[in-house]
Amino acid sequence: SPEMFEEVGIDPPSGVLLHGPPGTGKTMLAKAVANQTDATFIKMAGSELVHKFIGEGAKLVRDLFELARQHEPSVLFIDEIDAIAAKRTDSKTSGDAEVQRTMMQLLSEMDGFEDRGEVRIIAATNRFDMLDRAILRPGRFDRLIEVPKPDVEGREQIFRIHTRDMNLDDDLDFTELADMTGEASGADVKAVCTEAGMFAIRDDRTEIHMQDFLDAWEKIQAEDDDENVSRTFA
Structure with missing residues (x-):
């Protein structure tokens, strides 16, 4: 609690950076916080802050922090922060220069030339390796939290959560589902549950069987493989 920090005599962390693979629940964590x-949740994707016109991105950042201050206590969540906070290069293109200006404005807001009040910043990235070290300096994002893919127990819990309202056959084995979906993220598990329901509907059934989940997982994996092939030859 804020009172604990006051009693100890230190400032609470000003920024928290969540990093990990896509689909592991980073946005969900920020919303839960x-x-x-009881804070206002304001979300913006880093890619939405990238503009080709000079000064537009920096103005958006200023407006975003102003909005957060007006609605404090607030949590400002910046997803895909690597879009504006990647390592700086010597590139002289106007687009790269504009991204640099946007990042400098973000750093300026985080350094709090004006008191930020009850505004907390959470950011997320799938590409921690690409981030400019300047953004990780103490006083900016000084708490780094890795959000990995769930382990087998985590996957079983996520399956149970996403199937709570589904009409399941008695043959469903959550332990087996968790075991077989080894590399699945939380988002993948949710997609498997939805797809299993679709298989039942296509078969004109209202009850979802274990086989529907097996077929759904096979389909999700095939789609992932197709995406990887597309990226390789893009």
């Missing part, structure tokens, strides 16, 4: 603290 806002809900638990």
Whole structure:
């Protein structure tokens, strides 16, 4: 609680950076923090802050922080922060220069030339390796939290959560589902559950069988493989 920090005599972390593979629940975590603290949740994707016109990105960052200050206590969540906070290069193109200006404005806001008040910043990235070290300096994002893919127990829990309202056959084995979906993220598990329901509907059934989940997982894997092939030859 804020009172604990006051009693100890230190400032609470100003920024938290969540990093990990896609689909592991980074956005969900940020929303949960806002809900638990009764704070206003403001979300912006880093890619939305990238503009080709000079000064537009920096103005958006200023407006975003102003909005957060007006609605404090607030949690400002910047997804895909690597879009504006990647390692700086010597590139002289106007687009790269504009991204640099946007990042400098973000650093300026985080350094708090004006008191930020009850505004907390959470950011997320799938590409931690690409981030400019300047953004990880103490006083900016000084808490780094890795959000990995779930382990087998985590996957079983996620399957149970996403199937709570589904009409399941008695043959469903959550332990087997968790075991066979080894590389699945939380988002993958949710997609498998939805797809299993679609298989039942296509078969004109209202009850979802274990086989539907097996077929759904096979389909999700095939789609992932197709995406990887497309990226390789893009």
